[in-house]
Amino acid sequence: MLVLAHYALAEAWSSKITVGLLVLCVLPFILFLVGIYLANNPLARMLIFKGAPAILVDAGYFLKILQVQSWLALVLCAWVAPRLISFDLADNALPILLSHPISRPTYVFGKFIALFGILSAVTWVPALILFGYEGYSSPQPWFSAHLSLAAGLLTGSLVWIVFLSILGLALSAWVKWRVVATGLIFASIFVSAAVGSMMKVVLRTRWGMLLNLPVMMTSLWQRLLGLPVLELRGESLPLAPILLALTLACVCFLVMLNARIRARGVVRG
Amino acid sequence: MGRTGPQTTELKPILQTYGNSMAVIELEGLEVQLAGRSILKGLSGTLEGKAIGLLGPNGAGKSTLINTLLGFHKPFRGTARVLGMDVYLDRDRIREAVGYMPENDSFIGNMSGVRFVRYMAELAGLAPGIALERAHEALFYVGLGEVRYRKVSTYSLGMKQLIKLAQALAHGPRLLILDEPTNGLDPLARQRMIKLIQEIRAEGSARVLMSSHMLRDIDEICDEVLILKDGRIAALSNIEAERRSNRSFIELETVGPVTEFAAHLRSLGCDSASFPDGRMKLVLPDGVESRTVYRIAAQQGVQIRRMNQRRDSLEDIFLRAMDNSMESRTEAPAVRL
Numbered sequence: 001m002l003v004l005a006h007y008a009l010a011e012a013w014s015s016k017i018t019v020g021l022l023v024l025c026v027l028p029f030i031l032f033l034v035g036i037y038l039a040n041n042p043l044a045r046m047l048i049f050k051g052a053p054a055i056l057v058d059a060g061y062f063l064k065i066l067q068v069q070s071w072l073a074l075v076l077c078a079w080v081a082p083r084l085i086s087f088d089l090a091d092n093a094l095p096i097l098l099s100h101p102i103s104r105p106t107y108v109f110g111k112f113i114a115l116f117g118i119l120s121a122v123t124w125v126p127a128l129i130l131f132g133y134e135g136y137s138s139p140q141p142w143f144s145a146h147l148s149l150a151a152g153l154l155t156g157s158l159v160w161i162v163f164l165s166i167l168g169l170a171l172s173a174w175v176k177w178r179v180v181a182t183g184l185i186f187a188s189i190f191v192s193a194a195v196g197s198m199m200k201v202v203l204r205t206r207w208g209m210l211l212n213l214p215v216m217m218t219s220l221w222q223r224l225l226g227l228p229v230l231e232l233r234g235e236s237l238p239l240a241p242i243l244l245a246l247t248l249a250c251v252c253f254l255v256m257l258n259a260r261i262r263a264r265g266v267v268r269g
Numbered sequence: 270m271g272r273t274g275p276q277t278t279e280l281k282p283i284l285q286t287y288g289n290s291m292a293v294i295e296l297e298g299l300e301v302q303l304a305g306r307s308i309l310k311g312l313s314g315t316l317e318g319k320a321i322g323l324l325g326p327n328g329a330g331k332s333t334l335i336n337t338l339l340g341f342h343k344p345f346r347g348t349a350r351v352l353g354m355d356v357y358l359d360r361d362r363i364r365e366a367v368g369y370m371p372e373n374d375s376f377i378g379n380m381s382g383v384r385f386v387r388y389m390a391e392l393a394g395l396a397p398g399i400a401l402e403r404a405h406e407a408l409f410y411v412g413l414g415e416v417r418y419r420k421v422s423t424y425s426l427g428m429k430q431l432i433k434l435a436q437a438l439a440h441g442p443r444l445l446i447l448d449e450p451t452n453g454l455d456p457l458a459r460q461r462m463i464k465l466i467q468e469i470r471a472e473g474s475a476r477v478l479m480s481s482h483m484l485r486d487i488d489e490i491c492d493e494v495l496i497l498k499d500g501r502i503a504a505l506s507n508i509e510a511e512r513r514s515n516r517s518f519i520e521l522e523t524v525g526p527v528t529e530f531a532a533h534l535r536s537l538g539c540d541s542a543s544f545p546d547g548r549m550k551l552v553l554p555d556g557v558e559s560r561t562v563y564r565i566a567a568q569q570g571v572q573i574r575r576m577n578q579r580r581d582s583l584e585d586i587f588l589r590a591m592d593n594s595m596e597s598r599t600e601a602p603a604v605r606l
Contacts (some may be wrong), residue, residue: 003388003391003392004392007388008536011379073372087377087378087379088377089375090374090378091374091375091378091379091421091422092373092374092375093375093376093377094375095371095373095375096369096371096375096376096389096433096436097392098341098363099339099367099369099371099390100364100365100389100392100393101360101361101362101364101365101392101393101394103361103393263339263341
């Protein structure tokens, strides 16, 4: 499994676009870091903001961090996930790969680890670094008083990147062409969101929002960070249906992977 | 395809030594169903040859049998063992011990040859450093040494077949499973592939199970053949023994005193049968050559107009197995030729 993950990571990193996207993901992190620095440095605040309201580093600030980094993770996933699987499928490498002492779940898990690792580097890792920096910059009681925020950041990020990884691998496994797979990953998020919104309008039911991943995830992250769930145009959903919808989607993606990741698709006799 | 790299390296570092006595494949009433349809129907037999051929028409179940031996399909009934290990329960151990060369293109085109073979060797359980070393050795062994840093997608068809063989060899398997290794190769590339497999067989370090629909390939490489038809064993034959037994069988067309000639031959230990028009059939005992028959005929004043020393080709064995299979379709027992 580690061999698979190692080669998958190497494959992902062999692309300059992957490196470029990772650099792009670091930029908001630097901006948020500067924001925390300014919020906690009275001299800098006085010189730059000149009496204007200072940046407030609270749960809302960390929600923004989580949102920005998570959507950047989607972009990264849409680029990297097809590279991990499509090459194997395009050249029919599965019969050879699976004739070695690895099972189909091991194969998928190896790829999952690689993708999960890359997405971690742009989601919960920078979020927790920023949390740690805020804790370092603030007076001592802040850190211990906001540990639930760190747990929320970690949990929210993990839910998102696990979902993204499984989605990315499942859709990539069904499309041989990487560009199409990338498009399909974006489409699966945004087209389903549009369909969900249409359902809400046409059928006058908020349950259509269960197809709207941006709304669902924002609602989930707000809860995890202890923020009040904003009632935007009646889009708020209870927690249980959100978790159920995410779980069901993951099960569907696993079924897709199970159907596709096989040593032999056709029995030739 | 000509040799693309330096001369063949030593086989020993790549292949481990392996004894000759163990059964390579044991089948006991093996039945495999796919999508509710029986593909393999109660196969039984023991294969012990150094190089085992798997023959059969399209749809006979050759690839299904190979996939079952690799643990891709769970037996519906019965069992199968590879190198003494159960194909389903011990599939990981079997896959460690086996090198598999699939029939169709199967590689990662985006990788260089050496990286691809190294990757496969690491998956088979070798440490990264050793895997790299073995990858170089295997690529030189199959003649791809000079092109090992090129992407696999740029290889010709013959090279792609060879790199599949290299990855199957790299981890030092005890059994090589080759599914149609000469598929799509031009005559030169085919000859090279056959020569490589013959070398592996002669080295004796790894047993070979080779599936092919090319009788000539099996004939040149294998000493034992399993012929499948409609998911059943049509024949399980030791080709070497078959060849040996047929070498001593002679058909004659003669003119002259056949009775005395036959009596002299019987005194040498030959079994003979005479037919009208001077036709005779003989089975020569060990140590009696056909030239002895000529000598005795000359002594007895018998003219030998035609001597046909029967040499059963694999094609004969195959056709006979197909005929037998047609005749005894309902009875289903395997035919041991």
